[in-house]
């Protein structure tokens with residue numbers, strides 16, 4: 001058993017609350033991706049699992065055993081750090097051997113494990129090189145190899161691809177997912193990149209300011225965000241979050257536009273924010289079609305699509321972006337109306353919590 005369970009965990013540094021009342025389970029053998037912007041507590045989460053930090057409150061269990069107070073070397077957890085930190089004066093082979101020598105393994109066992117790990121990360125040909133003689137991606141794989149030789153029960157990766165260029169990142173990401181599936185090792189993978197999280201994770205945990213905002217599979221995060229934070233984090237561009245004032249008669253005022261609400265009076269009363277994905281907005285085909293009226297604020301031509309930013313009123317928050325197919329001939333200041341389908345609207349209350357997802 002090597003699941004990791006956080007129960008009511010807080011981590012406080014002085015007056016910074018890096019993790020706040022965290023309840024989260026990383027299931028045995030799963031690849032859980034933790035995502036959030038800088039400073040939200042991702043590295044802290046991994047450091048707590050590795051035993052490099054102790055929780056300020058709450059309990060962490062690995063494989064059913066509480067590990068509070070258990071030192072890192074007794075946890076059978078391996079971590080690849082944000083800046084993969086290979087020993088620069090040692091060859092790849094020596095880097096891989098190092099943790100095994102520390103554990104006092106005998107020579108045949110060391111050789112066997114190094115060989116196996118080198119095969120797993122496709123580094124067999126590069127074992128005699130120094131880190132400076134490797135590309136970024138190869139260095140990254142060497143760092144993973146060094147973590148793997150220990151046959152950890154739990155494998156922690158802290159933004160392992162941040163030093164790689166975009167193309168290599170895609171390749172190494174796929175390799176990591178394959179390796180994890182092959183090894184079946186419990187893995188927590190940290191990134192600040194929501195695209196990486198969505199493509200890599202079967203389950204993704206979204207963090208914000210030390211809080212776990214939602215943990216779910218990528219489709220659920222996209223289709224049923226639990227709150228405005230997740231709605232505004234997932235997707236590129238993310239969901240439009242527009243201030244909505246109930247204005248009686250089953251209607252909202254969004255910007256200066258009245259929008260009919262198909263929902264219950266209760267929904268109407270509690271809604272403070274209306275959410276709609278940019279890909280679910282299009283141009284109104286006729287004047288009679290209900291839509292969000294406004295002025296073009298900016299246009300981004302991406303070739304295959306155009307992002308059209310439309311100001312809906314005086315409130316600075318009332319700016320909607322529509323994702324339109326192909327090249328669209330608009331000019332700044334032009335008046336347009338954006339159509340949507342009632343069934344694609346999300347509603348959030350004044351605390352930002354989703355009260356209705358389609």
Ligand SMILES: Nc1ncnc2c1ncn2[C@@H]1O[C@H](COP(=O)(O)OP(=O)(O)OP(=O)(O)O)[C@@H](O)[C@H]1O
Pocket residue numbers: 013014016017018036037038039040041042043044045192
């Ligand atoms: N040793 C420490 N002492 C004081 N504050 C700390 C310490 N370590 C982390 N923090 C603070 O705790 C918060 C969470 O830090 P953490 O390193 O977990 O963020 P992160 O999500 O990994 O960010 P990044 O994406 O930039 O790596 C931050 O506000 C950080 O400044």
Ligand SMILES: [Mg+2]
Pocket residue numbers: 042043044082158
């Ligand atoms: Mg970090």
